[in-house]
Amino acid sequence: MHKENEVGALKIKHVRKSYGGTDILKGIDLEIDAGQFLILVGPSGCGKSTLLGLISGLEQTTSGEIWIGDRMVNNVAPKDRDIAMVFQSYALYPNMNVKQNIAFGMEMRNVPKAEQEQIIARVAKMLQIEHLLDRKPSQLSGGQRQRVAMGRALARNPGLFLFDEPLSNLDAKLRVEMRTEIKRLHERTKTTVVYVTHDQIEAMTLGDRIAVMKDGIIQQFGGPQDIYDNPANMFVAGFIGSPSMNFILSTVEKTQEGVGVKVESGNKQFVLPLRADAAAKLSSWVGKEIVFGIRPEQITGTVNIQQDNPHITKADCKVEIVEPTGPDTLTFINLNGKEAVCRVHPSEAKRPGERMQLAFDMSKAVFFDPSSEARVA
Structure with a gap:
């Protein structure tokens, strides 16, 4: 040896x-x-x-x-x-x-x-x-x-x-x-x-x-x-990761609280606020398009979320397709015209065509330059 x-x-x-x-x-x-x-x-x-x-x-x-x-x-x-x-x-x-x-x-x-x-x-x-x-x-x-x-x-x-x-x-x-x-x-x-x-x-x-x-x-x-x-x-x-990370082309917006990304799902618009370090890095991107990356397990139902997590934003979304896997149900929604996958507990899963409240955990969301595909925050 x-x-x-x-x-x-x-x-x-x-x-x-x-x-x-x-x-x-x-x-x-x-x-x-x-x-x-x-x-x-x-x-x-x-x-x-x-x-x-x-x-x-x-x-x-x-x-x-x-x-x-x-x-x-x-x-x-x-x-x-x-x-x-x-x-x-x-x-x-x-x-x-x-x-x-x-x-x-x-x-x-x-x-x-x-x-x-x-x-x-x-x-x-x-x-x-x-x-x-x-x-x-x-x-x-x-x-x-x-x-x-x-x-x-x-x-x-x-x-x-x-x-x-x-x-x-x-x-x-x-x-x-x-x-x-x-x-x-x-x-x-x-x-x-x-x-x-x-x-x-x-x-x-x-x-x-x-x-x-x-x-x-x-x-x-x-x-x-x-x-x-x-x-x-x-x-x-x-x-790396299965199912793959969701990549959503979004616009960076200035909000009263700081900086967020604008998202539309089923004719409803909402802004997902960014955590402080990401907001600081993206302040120069306000008004520009960015690729917002979020993993399926960071978009979940609202029952089991940590109530004290400051990075969670709830939003009402329309369910397109569901795929039960046993421990969780993969729920497909539309974000900014693109299919996105969420991991939802089977007890909370809705049927296609129904709306459900989803929790977006932005604590680990990542952001990329749309032209170079390099990470920016």
Whole structure:
């Protein structure tokens, strides 16, 4: 395992990658500490798998530096980088049983037999696959195969784990189970993980640190809650969170109390007052249009709201569509001509066409420049 005095388990400095004349990665800077769980998340084609390929050594950087521990590894072969990879395809040897699959890498590195047996026993117990050791991959379910692939990686005891969309081939229920499994595994082993996914729920639940990528650029890097509460731009705000954040084009207005945004719903107009810090930042926007971002859980019914929350404004809105999800009912309304989603307790939910009083909690509302899409407040 890694020594305590190492500055960071992974450091990526000004990394670029081009194919022909096309820039895939446009200057990536990232650093995580030993033991952290980093998620690279973004839509298809954003460069996340390319970046993982560069860290693994399967691809070469065009420029920039990659450090694993205290070594710059740009010219180090993949097998000498102290990494282990888990792919979505599992890549198990079909003619070998589970035990042989886990042992294969150790055989190649001439690990003594007795030590191999100890490692296999430890890994199998950790992943709860002791009863599968004599089976061939064809006799395993998708989730079991994924565990074996993880077991093979764990047997190496690497300094760095690389996961490339490891759960994307599994069905929804199994994906949730394996997510918990990977989280539990990380809690136990405290190894450093870089994990690529396009699934923002996976990103939020698994990562200590998240790098949200788009078009070969890191749009934002931080902790999951910070990225959720304080998105840097409209892309991050819309990508992280499910259902997605509501974006409403509104006009900033001066009111007797301060500053607010003007909203219309079902022929009724109202102004939502801004909290003090947002009002100060938007004072120069009075009379101009801005994109007002508010998450579905910040527009709710009025029964369970904190009565002493000064940032809540109630408004009467017409219900367009409802989608019951069990714990809450997604209620669609129209704000400034655009569909907006609210989370309402099932007991309060109204039917389409009916009006209901909704509580807008402006304490976490965010605001963006309509032309640049950058966050302004």
